Amino acid sequence: MAINMLCMNSDCKYYWEDMCTRNVNEEKIVISPHGCCETFEEGISEWYEKSEGCNAEEL
Numbered sequence: 001m002a003i004n005m006l007c008m009n010s011d012c013k014y015y016w017e018d019m020c021t022r023n024v025n026e027e028k029i030v031i032s033p034h035g036c037c038e039t040f041e042e043g044i045s046e047w048y049e050k051s052e053g054c055n056a057e058e059l
Helices: 046-051
Strands: none
Touching: none
């Protein structure tokens, strides 16, 4: 079971609404001894594309 991992790096393709989508999907995340995320990949999360045009009444 994944727990919510706070993320503040909006330049990462796994960032979505202050959390890591890799963590939500229970995928491996590597944190360096210095506290840096080594799983970082520059980009925009596909979750934002999926949420565009989402109608709350459809949920």
